[in-house]
Amino acid sequence: MRRPVAPRQRGIEIEERRLGWLLVAPALVVIAGIALFPLVWTVWESIHLHDLRMPWRGRPFVGLENYVAIAGDRRFWASMGHTVFFTGTSITLELLLGLFLALAMNRSFRGRGLVRAAVLVPWAIPTVVAALLWRFLFDTEAGIANALLVGAGVLEEPIVWFIRAATAWVPVILADVWKTTPFVALLLLAGLQNIDESLYEAASVDGAGPWWQLRYVTLPLLKPAILVVLIFRTLDAFRVFDLIYVLTGGGPGTATEPIALYTFNVLLQNLQFGYGSALSVIVFLVTFGIAVLYIKGLRVDLTGARGR
Amino acid sequence: MLSRALAAILLLATCGVDPDDGRTVVTFPGSALGEEGRLLQRQIVRFMEENPDIRVDLQRTPDDATQRHQLYVQRLNARSHDPDILQLDVIWTPEFAAAGWLLPLDEAAVDTDEFFPATLEANRWWDGQLFAVPWFVDVGMLYWRTDLLPAAPATMDALTRGARAGMSDSVPRGIVWQGARYEGLVTTFLEYLGGFGGEIMTSDGRVVVDSPQAIRALTFMHAQIHNLGIAPEAVLTWHEEEARFAFQNGTAVMMRNWPYAYALLASDDSRVAGRFSVAPMPAAPGGHPTAALGGNQLAINARSDAPEAALRLIAFLTATDQMLERAELAGQFPTRHALYDDPRLAASLPMPADQARAIIEAATPRPVIPIWTELSEILQIELHRALVGQASPEVALGRAARAMTEVVDEAGIPELQERMRRRGVALR
């Protein structure tokens, strides 16, 4: 909505616009330069039939045939379901734990720096190693998980975690939560530190308890940070690959196979580049849709325009 | 015309030639780990001494099959000129050959009658054209405890009886094998399948993995875990190493594994050193002792700039002396059958040379078609489902057979081969 502006303000506006574009230009150029070709290439491949093992078939244009095939592909839908389940569960746990950690780290106490560094360590370990670690922790005989559960009397005998779908998800989700809660906590902590202390003081003076403060002061002001966390964690969780590949390989059967692993199989094991590219485009569309939902749903104003 | 010729000569002259010292460069992504890695480097140094006009660049690539496959696909699909030599798992040759990424080999240059026929067959595509040279061969074998059993079981019943007899509190497992959902499961299954007299595909390209023999084989594997109790449920998450550790720590009476485990089991860390031996996998009446055929082959990148130099390196690495050295230091079975008469090899083998030769000659390859990886995945999934109890062997194998047949039909390979043969053309 444009307000009537005085001449000096008009000049300022133009300067602002020019500076704005100048400042975003480097970032845009870099991203466009690197990412445009691969993205266009992927979309281009997805509308062709391209099986590398059978070059005599050529690379005919097939329009949306790959996408139609995906719609009828049961394994695709199953892997989508797994991915949604994994994403939803992990993110919920990570948000809750991350928020708790961030609130705790926000208070000053002795050794806070050390706690912060300690908390970030899981995230610093390469995903492949973390996955190997958790696979070992949940090993049937040599794993600590079984030893602790049997020792505590929760289990009668050690169970083989990875051969049943229900139990196979436990180490997968635990590993992901362990690894990425630090990321969430750090982001939320930064958001927390931007909240003015005086707001809390005022609320206390008015007699509001800690839960009220959390709900009506902290959380609303944390919304922008939560939005960023949600978007990036969803993006990552939706494309989870290394973790599950090392932990379960997608098994038992295909019970823990996420969409990225299925795409990997199609692309690099079965060498079907057309179909695999179509799968990638679908992943892109879904994650894009989810991001839009988040932004609209949380009603966070991204660009600060309304703040004027 | 002349300018084009000049350009071509210039191109040929500069491609593949190292500008620094004028030697032809051959890039080779070989295994670079441990004992085998050191051995390979020594052999390459020797090769460069004998061939001063060639320099070999040993590139480190992951030994993990999936990762190496992925890297090869990316490079070759990008029409990369290097690596010049490719180290292929036995099931990759038809796939890469069909994709046009491998150089067809001149059989005269590779003395083909020196190699085991089975190993060569696995490397032929496009009307019998040879695309890779077998470097070393892996065969699935039965490792058994000599202090717990009087002899290696020769039949499936003897296997069950022996497992039960040998099991005790300190040895809680009868037999261990690779049952995780990956290619290793298919190789294990292949051995039981052959042992009951079945096969995956007939010679005319029909999928018969749902035959009565196959169902019996899978039922037996399932029973080992759930009914007979001679195999732990955990095998369904095990690859080669977990099984090896179980046997090495003395907790299993028998193990199915590849030859690589032998040296490790005989080392100082092992609790079973000196108390085990190897034998062919057993067979039931109507079947025959089957070993899955594995191993690595060496092929040349179709776009390599230095194919002659690459061929010379391949010929060197697969020569008798080098193969003997590999057998001695890395425990890998050579692919030249004449070596099995050589007393030098007998000293390095974990079993009598004749027995080893018999196993290799009877080794069963997986179907030699470019779409094998896709078929294998279908099979792995259904096998695993049956073994964890999500489906009965009959239902699982039936589903697998139907899905695999669909894929084979869609690929249209048998008719394509027929058409190619009639036209006498080799595709590039």
Next chain:
Amino acid sequence: MSSRTRPLAVGALGLLVAAIAFPFYWAVVASLTPEATLFRAPSLWPREIIFDHYRALFDERAFWLPIRNSLIVAGLTTIFCVAVGSFAAYAIARLRFRGQSAILGFILAVTMFPQISIVSPLYLMLRALGLINTFPGLILPYMTFAMPLTVWLLVGFFRQLPRDLEEAAFMDGASRWQTFVRVMLPLATPGLATTGILTFIYCWNEFLFALSFTLGPERQTVPVAIALFRGQYQVPWGEILAAAVIATAPVAALVLAFQRRIVQGLTAGAVKG
């Protein structure tokens, strides 16, 4: 926090931190244990301690090389992305011009494609530019996920900064650019530090691109080097875990160094009331 809930909260925090630290503790113990012992029954305390795995890392595998490579790649990517990203983020958060949301959307959309699908075309591109097995050949692809992360994070940070100082500087006649450099950037130090840490670790962890675009030990990063430890069948647990423990050290040090800036920057520059 009331005196009733405080011990509960402290207890819960302690438990959580212990749960987070435990797997790492176990990794350290395992890296000091001989491999054959690892596969027998598990124990919380090390049964025997050996340093062979650590020795092997540096004697046999020259592990300092991948660490150096990872530091260079992650460091340069982070510096570049935070710098360029902060320009863009300031523009989007504070300046007014059309297309801001579209730009944010575009920058984000680029990370939404699965990595495995863009590996092949990226490889083609990098090969054409002759950048395979070089540092720029890794830094450029890394920007496809690092840049969106930095921009989005920094937009959030810039938005939350109080406008008073900015408007005061503006009133005093400073240009937008001067305001940005002299006032906003220093104020945003905690945000920049946080973004830097997060981006750095993201790059540190990255595996697929590093595997696909490097050829030898001179350029391979830590995750790739660790992947190369594996034989065709063998998984050298001891060395892998030792490598992980060692690889965490530079990152932990970085975090410890930076996290104080996060707090310092805030108390120094915040405008209260």
